């Protein structure tokens with residue numbers, strides 16, 4: 001049997017600064033919601049945030065809020081309230097948990113950031129369906145509830161090659177967002193401000209990429225589970241200087257760890273790639289489970305989703321359209337397999353975990369034979385775990401533990 005032991009998790013120095021960063025972000029939104037001094041736009045996590053920043057909106061991301069519902073293990077209790085409105089238990093549990101929690105007047109923000117009583121009311125909601133259809137349904141529910149406008153981009157899905165036609169269509173849709181957004185904010189759009197936001201977003205993206213790729217070093221100074229919280233600024237603050245500043249600090253710390261040969265997992269023996277969403281309510285438990293087996297889950301498609309190398313201030317709309325169309329989760333299986341193969345090489349991966357998240361087919365890649373195809377082509381074994389991002393009724397801790405232990409044992413035999 002693979003031997004599991006208790007391990008102390010190594011805390012990052014920057015984690016404290018990251019906590020303050022997120023607190024500042026939410027208090028600014030809360031203050032704007034209370035005073036009305038600034039307009040608030042809700043945006044999907046891979047939506048056109050740069051346009052909103054350039055126009056002077058504060059930007060709130062419901063997905064990050066729902067991930068907090070998940071990580072605080074509140075989500076499961078609130079999903080049934082959305083189910084009662086005929087939002088199926090099988091659709092996005094980010095959406096159902098968020099709607100349910102709102103209906104019950106609760107938010108994890110209150111506990112994390114004293115004084116905040118509710119999520120910030122939107123003045124407008126902006127989506128991009130590049131990631132899934134559920135974001136439109138989710139945002140539409142809140143748009144009706146608050147009686148505010150909703151606008152968005154219909155992104156492409158299952159794309160093998162991001163063609164110029166796709167880019168032009170998406171860029172046009174982004175340009176078309178401007179007039180309704182000008183109406184909400186009461187100011188004229190300024191292309192130079194958009195160039196600035198795109199430039200800052202690109203810097204943030206480059207730093208985030210460098211941070212994640214530090215994990216290619218042996219032993220890796222980073223885990224996927226750390227990455228899930230460290231990615232906060234890349235999601236909620238790309239397009240701003242503070243996001244750049246904090247990632248510069250984090251990258252420095254990562255480099256120090258590399259210099260000191262300090263692995264995030266003691267005595268790292270197995271290097272694992274994670275495909276799909278995390279199980280937010282089990283982030284810590286999963287981190288300890290793998291670390292206890294000397295296995296480091298050190299890279300993922302999920303954390304890399306906020307790397308946008310196409311962003312270019314010289315062509316703000318087109319480059320945003322390209323960057324957001326190149327998103328992993330909106331691509332074809334052929335593209336995804338090539339992508340994962342590259343990551344296997346880059347990170348020196350011994351095994352892959354595919355998370356089959358029941359309520360998110362969009363971020364689940366193992367339902368049409370991908371794991372076996374990759375296994376046959378690369379010789380790297382994989383394990384499919386059944387679970388969910390937020391609904392803990394769909395997660396079996398015992399099964400996860402047994403399956404992961406057996407998988408690590410198999411990797412040990414292969415070595």
Ligand code: SF4
Pocket residue numbers: 063092093094095131132133134135359360361362363389
């Ligand atoms: S990609 Fe999945 S988890 Fe994210 S909003 Fe869409 S359905 Fe929900």
